[in-house]
Amino acid sequence: MTAPQAQLSVDLSGLNCPLPILRAKKALADLPSGTVLHLICTDPGTPSDFAAFCEQTGHSLLHQEQADGKFLFWLQRR
Template sequence: MTAPEAQLTVDLSGLNCPLPILRAKKALADLPSGTVLHLVCTDPGTPSDFEAFCRQTGHELAHQEPADGKFLFWIRRR
């Protein structure tokens, strides 16, 4: 599966929980419904954090993958 085209990319490298979730939530609030947010994270806890975040908020975790020691996420706003 390939990643969807993102309308906004936010680099959250160097931030630890809960900051990646809080910054993603703020970025998603500024996007229209159906658009995709691309996140770049370094915190190893973010894969499970973003899975839970999307489950709880109704946003779609459209794609995720590790890359060069980072964790990449594409979240589609509901």
Template sequence: MTSRIAPQQTADLSGLNCPLPILRTKKALATMAGGEVLQVTCTDPATPTDFAAFCRQTGHELLEQWNEDAKFLFLIKKREG
């Protein structure tokens, strides 16, 4: 599946295990403006649960998530403000 939402930035975090995908995502989002979208690619099977909790706790919006070629992909919209 490919998303119809075009991200402003991408982060390939394949090969990293918890907590590094969340930490790197947090760092990438810090460089972005509110409302921009980050696409994250991971291989850690814990990331679907981790990213759902991360977005709930931080106020960022998890727009989409899907699996593709043994990878987990996420589209995260940075919260405004």
């Protein structure tokens, strides 16, 4: 599956838990419903963190992948 088109990309490289989730939450709060947010992370805990975050908040985790030591996520705001 190819990654969806994102309206905003945020590089969270170098940040460790809980900062990637907190920064993503802040970015999503400023976006209209239906907007896709692309996140770039280096913390190896982010795949499970973002899965739980989306389950708890109702946002959709549209796609995720790992490339070049980075964890990439595409979230859609509910």
